[in-house]
Amino acid sequence: MNEQSRPFEMSIGDSGQVASDTSTGASKVTSRNVCVFYGDKQALFDVNLDIPDRSVMSLIGPSGCGKSTFLRSLNRMNDTIPGCRVTGEIKVDGRDIHDPELDVVELRGRVGMVFQKPNPFPKSIFDNIAYGPRIHGLARSKSHLEEIVITSLEKAGLLGEVKDRIHEPGTGLSGGQQQRLCIARAIAVNPELILMDEPCSALDPIATAKIEELIDELKKNYCIIIVTHSMQQAARVSQRTAFFHLGILVEEGPTAEIFTNPKDKRTQDYITGRFG
Amino acid sequence: MTEHTVKSYEEELALLDKKIAQMGGLAEQLLGKSLEALERRDPSLAEEVVLSDRMIDNLEREIEEQVISMVARRQPMADDLRHIMGALRITTDLERIGDLAKNIAKRSLAIADESHPKPLMSGIRHMVELALSQLKEVLDAYAERDADKALAVWRHDAQIDAMYNSLFRELLTYMMEDPRNIGISTHLLFGAKNIERVGDHTTNIAETVHFLVRGFNIADDRPKDDQTSSTLISSS
Numbered sequence A: 001m002n003e004q005s006r007p008f009e010m011s012i013g014d015s016g017q018v019a020s021d022t023s024t025g026a027s028k029v030t031s032r033n034v035c036v037f038y039g040d041k042q043a044l045f046d047v048n049l050d051i052p053d054r055s056v057m058s059l060i061g062p063s064g065c066g067k068s069t070f071l072r073s074l075n076r077m078n079d080t081i082p083g084c085r086v087t088g089e090i091k092v093d094g095r096d097i098h099d100p101e102l103d104v105v106e107l108r109g110r111v112g113m114v115f116q117k118p119n120p121f122p123k124s125i126f127d128n129i130a131y132g133p134r135i136h137g138l139a140r141s142k143s144h145l146e147e148i149v150i151t152s153l154e155k156a157g158l159l160g161e162v163k164d165r166i167h168e169p170g171t172g173l174s175g176g177q178q179q180r181l182c183i184a185r186a187i188a189v190n191p192e193l194i195l196m197d198e199p200c201s202a203l204d205p206i207a208t209a210k211i212e213e214l215i216d217e218l219k220k221n222y223c224i225i226i227v228t229h230s231m232q233q234a235a236r237v238s239q240r241t242a243f244f245h246l247g248i249l250v251e252e253g254p255t256a257e258i259f260t261n262p263k264d265k266r267t268q269d270y271i272t273g274r275f276g
Numbered sequence B: 001m002t003e004h005t006v007k008s009y010e011e012e013l014a015l016l017d018k019k020i021a022q023m024g025g026l027a028e029q030l031l032g033k034s035l036e037a038l039e040r041r042d043p044s045l046a047e048e049v050v051l052s053d054r055m056i057d058n059l060e061r062e063i064e065e066q067v068i069s070m071v072a073r074r075q076p077m078a079d080d081l082r083h084i085m086g087a088l089r090i091t092t093d094l095e096r097i098g099d100l101a102k103n104i105a106k107r108s109l110a111i112a113d114e115s116h117p118k119p120l121m122s123g124i125r126h127m128v129e130l131a132l133s134q135l136k137e138v139l140d141a142y143a144e145r146d147a148d149k150a151l152a153v154w155r156h157d158a159q160i161d162a163m164y165n166s167l168f169r170e171l172l173t174y175m176m177e178d179p180r181n182i183g184i185s186t187h188l189l190f191g192a193k194n195i196e197r198v199g200d201h202t203t204n205i206a207e208t209v210h211f212l213v214r215g216f217n218i219a220d221d222r223p224k225d226d227q228t229s230s231t232l233i234s235s236s
Helices: A067-073 A104-110 A125-135 A142-155 A159-165 A175-188 A205-218 A231-237 A255-260 A265-271 B007-040 B043-074 B078-110 B118-144 B147-177 B179-214
Strands: A027-038 A041-052 A056-060 A084-092 A111-114 A193-197 A223-227 A240-245 A248-254
Touching: A027 A067, A027 A223, A041 A067, A041 A223, A041 A240, A041 A248, A056 A067, A056 A231, A067 A193, A067 A223, A067 A240, A104 A111, A111 A175, A125 A142, A125 A175, A142 A159, A142 A175, A159 A175, A175 A193, A175 A205, A205 A223, A205 A231, A223 A231, A231 A255, A240 A255, A240 A265, A248 A255, A248 A265, A255 A265, A255 B078, A265 B078, B007 B043, B007 B078, B007 B118, B043 B078, B078 B179, B118 B147, B118 B179, B147 B179
Parallel strands: A056 A223, A056 A240, A111 A193, A193 A223
Antiparallel strands: A027 A041, A027 A084, A240 A248
16 A cells, blocks of 8 residues: 555643643543455544543544544444454543453443434423333432433433423434534433534534534533544634544644644645645 | 645635735835945935835735634634634735835935935845745745744844944944034944844744744744843943
8 A cells, every 4th residue: 555554653631831731631532553444345444532521632634544444442342343443552531442351331331422414202302211220229219310301401401492391202302403412412411421423414503513512611621532524623613633534543633733733744745625 | 735625615715825925026025125225325215115105005904804703703713713813914924025115215215415424325235135034934834834944934033123222323323423424324223123023024924934843933032132222332
């Protein structure tokens, strides 16, 4: 293959010149030499990435660059794809997520996920959020469950808009509200990590702004990783940005630096709209 | 450099460079002409300078409008962002240079009937020549995206400052020799100060070019040699 197939060789976090990093410095997620194969086809090549806690990391890159593949390997969602193989090491809070002793269901409880299209269950708003705490046995009583639902709605900035129709179907909400419902559902199980795969691409600018405001609020307590095709969104919401291309992590650093003075020409060409 | 996928973006960036080059050329011309007007005591040349300063002002407005529209429509990133913001800053410095040149030309009208002391005039000429060559270099550095060239210009400004210092002292002495010299000396002093300011704007442009190319500011402190703010020559 061409020179782009060489492993990622930049040391991470070495260029903190304009870092507006609010994180505590400790890595929530570390990945070492992560490779992902779909059958014979290699989709990710030796990805080494440290993701700090209580901050937002955005993953950018052209379609098919491996950013979603990387995101999905963080909660082992790739396990469900036949022929998919992951090598290398991924640790969440220092614990190897491929440890055979680890319960995948428990892992997915710790790692919440929000998708491109809002996908509420065909249930009431209340039941959408109560679902996770119920199956994970997080609620001690009926009133505790109600409390979890209300706090989750509040954290997702949705409570004011839905408090009078909490037992109506979640599918009756607007797109932006549905997406915030999905975020409320994700945080109801008290995850440590929230993965968002293009959470705003199906939303209008106002709903997008509300989600971004919410992300800003959530990053005080969670580690958030967001895949986005909107460079402006990555620039607005994240503290650090990682650029993927052809399955390689090309460059990672403080967001302000990636968007004003990227080190790699491929990053530069991508974010300025020069990819041929 | 790889071209943008959107061709009109590429054309807008090229147009921005073309306008900066045009504005820079005009500023050079203006400064040269203002010196000539001063030396030849030519009021019509001075009028010409005042008029062409308007062209610079118009170009500045055009560039400003283009930059605002590009930021709004293109949301530039990385080198494009630095290019567009750099152009905005450079245009402001060039406009100031135009103003300073115009001011020199206006002074030439005020002192057209006075006798011009030769050694002082040659001092002014030297300053203008140096300022012009610095301006030319920095405009080349912008056109060629040459950060080293910009850095050289930036370091070179100390020379203009040194010349201004010595001219300042000479003018003070000249005034003390005969109070009738105060009128023309004051005008020449402001003229020299204007040229020194042109040098400062040129170094601003050099800093902008450096940032535009490399993505970070020049790290070390510029050697500043203008000591006139603390200079006093007493007559006793």
